[in-house]
Amino acid sequence: MSVDPRALRDLARDLGVGTDYWGWDGTRKEVSEQTLLKVLAALGHDVRDSTDITRIRTERHREAWLRTLPEITVSRQDRESTLPVHVPHGSAVTVHVVWEDGTRADLQQVQDDTPPQEVEGAWFGQASFRLPVGMPLGWHRVVARTERGDVEADLVVTPARLTTVEALGAHRAMGVQAQLYSVRSRRSWGLGDLGDLRDLATLTGAHHDADFLLVNPLHASYPAPPVEPSPYLPVTRRFTDPIYLRIEDVPEYRDLPEFARQRFGLLAEEARAANADGRLLERDPVLEAKRAALEELYARGMDPAREALFEAYRRREGKGLEDFATWCTVAEGLRVTDPASLRDLEDAVVDAARRDHPERIRYHAWVQFLLDEQMRGAQAAARAAGMRIGIMHDLAVGVEQTSADAWMLRGALVQGVGVGAPPDQYNQQGQNWDQPPWHPEGLRRAGYRPWRDMLRSLMRHAGALRIDHVLGLFRLWWIPEGNSPTDGTYVYGDHAAMVGILALEAQRSGTIVIGEDLGTFEPWVREYLADRGILGTSILWFENDSEGRPLPPSQYRRLCLASVNTHDLPPTAGYLAGDHVRVRHELGLLERDVEEEAAADRAAQERMLDAVRAEGLLTDGAGEEETIIALHRHLAAAPSLLLGVSLVDCVGERRMQNQPGTDEEYPNWRIPLGDSGGRPVMLEDLAADERTARLLGAVRQEISAAEAARG
Numbered sequence: 001m002s003v004d005p006r007a008l009r010d011l012a013r014d015l016g017v018g019t020d021y022w023g024w025d026g027t028r029k030e031v032s033e034q035t036l037l038k039v040l041a042a043l044g045h046d047v048r049d050s051t052d053i054t055r056i057r058t059e060r061h062r063e064a065w066l067r068t069l070p071e072i073t074v075s076r077q078d079r080e081s082t083l084p085v086h087v088p089h090g091s092a093v094t095v096h097v098v099w100e101d102g103t104r105a106d107l108q109q110v111q112d113d114t115p116p117q118e119v120e121g122a123w124f125g126q127a128s129f130r131l132p133v134g135m136p137l138g139w140h141r142v143v144a145r146t147e148r149g150d151v152e153a154d155l156v157v158t159p160a161r162l163t164t165v166e167a168l169g170a171h172r173a174m175g176v177q178a179q180l181y182s183v184r185s186r187r188s189w190g191l192g193d194l195g196d197l198r199d200l201a202t203l204t205g206a207h208h209d210a211d212f213l214l215v216n217p218l219h220a221s222y223p224a225p226p227v228e229p230s231p232y233l234p235v236t237r238r239f240t241d242p243i244y245l246r247i248e249d250v251p252e253y254r255d256l257p258e259f260a261r262q263r264f265g266l267l268a269e270e271a272r273a274a275n276a277d278g279r280l281l282e283r284d285p286v287l288e289a290k291r292a293a294l295e296e297l298y299a300r301g302m303d304p305a306r307e308a309l310f311e312a313y314r315r316r317e318g319k320g321l322e323d324f325a326t327w328c329t330v331a332e333g334l335r336v337t338d339p340a341s342l343r344d345l346e347d348a349v350v351d352a353a354r355r356d357h358p359e360r361i362r363y364h365a366w367v368q369f370l371l372d373e374q375m376r377g378a379q380a381a382a383r384a385a386g387m388r389i390g391i392m393h394d395l396a397v398g399v400e401q402t403s404a405d406a407w408m409l410r411g412a413l414v415q416g417v418g419v420g421a422p423p424d425q426y427n428q429q430g431q432n433w434d435q436p437p438w439h440p441e442g443l444r445r446a447g448y449r450p451w452r453d454m455l456r457s458l459m460r461h462a463g464a465l466r467i468d469h470v471l472g473l474f475r476l477w478w479i480p481e482g483n484s485p486t487d488g489t490y491v492y493g494d495h496a497a498m499v500g501i502l503a504l505e506a507q508r509s510g511t512i513v514i515g516e517d518l519g520t521f522e523p524w525v526r527e528y529l530a531d532r533g534i535l536g537t538s539i540l541w542f543e544n545d546s547e548g549r550p551l552p553p554s555q556y557r558r559l560c561l562a563s564v565n566t567h568d569l570p571p572t573a574g575y576l577a578g579d580h581v582r583v584r585h586e587l588g589l590l591e592r593d594v595e596e597e598a599a600a601d602r603a604a605q606e607r608m609l610d611a612v613r614a615e616g617l618l619t620d621g622a623g624e625e626e627t628i629i630a631l632h633r634h635l636a637a638a639p640s641l642l643l644g645v646s647l648v649d650c651v652g653e654r655r656m657q658n659q660p661g662t663d664e665e666y667p668n669w670r671i672p673l674g675d676s677g678g679r680p681v682m683l684e685d686l687a688a689d690e691r692t693a694r695l696l697g698a699v700r701q702e703i704s705a706a707e708a709a710r711g
Helices: 005-014 033-042 050-066 164-168 194-208 251-255 258-274 284-300 304-334 347-356 358-384 404-408 440-445 449-459 495-509 523-531 572-576 579-586 594-614 624-636 647-651 690-710
Strands: 020-022 028-030 072-076 081-088 093-098 104-106 117-119 122-131 138-146 149-158 173-178 212-215 390-395 417-421 464-467 475-480 489-492 512-515 536-539 560-563 642-646
Touching (some): 005 033, 005 050, 033 417, 033 475, 033 489, 050 081, 072 081, 072 495, 081 093, 081 138, 149 495, 164 512, 173 194, 173 690, 194 390, 194 690, 212 464, 251 284, 258 284, 284 358, 304 347, 304 358, 304 404, 347 358, 390 449, 449 464, 449 495, 495 512, 495 523, 523 536, 572 579, 572 624, 579 594, 594 624, 642 647, 647 690
Parallel strands (some): 173 212, 173 642, 212 390, 390 464, 464 512, 560 642
Antiparallel strands (some): 020 028, 093 104, 138 149, 417 475, 475 489
């Protein structure tokens, strides 16, 4: 038998799978039947013929009516809603809520005219109960009491709007954006670390009145070499990469005898030597050196007070930490010999690790404890230096396919597909980031706890959190294994639940949230995020009106983080020189002639520069630094609440950190911070760097003038 195309597309849409989409060129694209079949299979719905479609619909109807309560209900504090309850037709049911504080409240039953349904020869009815306006925020339990006994489920009450940004008052915030690993000091071991994070925040806050420091994702990679260079392709998004530890800041280091300190000094010098003289950054030797140091520190033990703090940390993080530490222990042995097995660890392998290597599991948990301490210290230093926000952390879109999260969150993540992006004007062949997406129904069955727990860890020591590709909370571009990035489709999730929980956790932790809402999206998405208090992102070069002209600063969104560039573009000096076009041409990423692409890019740049000249901020013949300052002054006149200045623009760097759509073809995420000639710039140099002072001073001056003009 064959599959009825119309029935297949109807089923796909009912399951949240898009059957068509609008391309970047303005044309409507049909998703192929083969792609739909593969995506449905990844969701757990194999369709070989039309009878399977009927079977899937029947099973879903049956499961819905046999379930007394929804697995989880995510509501808004400002809106009344109803809770459906399924019981044998004609039987009585009462429902109450147990709030987080342990108190109880009965829910009122309301009229429900849903007809009874026959399931497996029995009749079931639906009763509805009112969830009133004004319920307390939090994670509560709803209890349905029936003749068969009690049934419980989660009830999450989320804020109508995240209000954390209101703490800034009427004054806008200026901050610095940096790739932490690239910002090295003479104390760090060849890569920027959490000590450098603390010191960079202190310098920019105290010397330049910066309000925040945005850094790349610090999510954990593999526990042993070789490791993935991309901070956007981690093994977990909940825990932190040990490569960022500042060894000398570990309290146990203070108690080392002199000969041990000398040995640690040799390890540090070896790591620095691997990344000396401005060469491309190598992570493996740094991680190897830090592992050797950490293992010796761990073996020496902790005093009783430190032990108590460590055990308190383990209790707080619970099963998630123990599972991650267990995975790390197993991964140390299988990373090279059998990496694929790390996604589907057999129970026997896990049991053996827990039985035979409990001390090694404890070691990996201890490393995360140290990272948590240093993250807390960095945020405290940022605030002490005068930053109103402090550290702004970054949440990546996903993780590697053979990762800790793929094993720990099995059922909540999908196998057999990778997420990416369809073709656009900046990468006309599309992108496959090869990361397993959330399973919309699996995540719901897990009570959204994987999402909640990850957010809590990231927000614990953050003044703000940037969500990379926040549009993924609404829909993600899924690419089945074996397909090209152009042959995928959008899959939609429950954005109200995802954004609501994000707002709840941010409200409780006092964290400002910024969504990177660039790319192809439906117009209402930005409005929805703004209504929920989630800030957007505006990049100077992408902000144009309907006719392609640069958007005047006065028309920028207020609720956004505005910046001249992003980590997926060259620094401004390189962008003005057209480096992005040249690199994409050399890598074969252009779909049209390089001269045509370069001419279009130059024309777009000139339109922007003409607008800046018209404001009197830029004169003909201006040099590179003058142009960069003028562009930032232009942007600083916008009403946007947050304004980010890239550290690479402060020092005149030209080289881009990342070329989207590439892997080994370009040295992504391996460029050390350098000046206009590519010479290394160390963290200590920034304190007295006149070019940095000129740019940040000009931005701060323009913000003050714009605020004064608005009254």
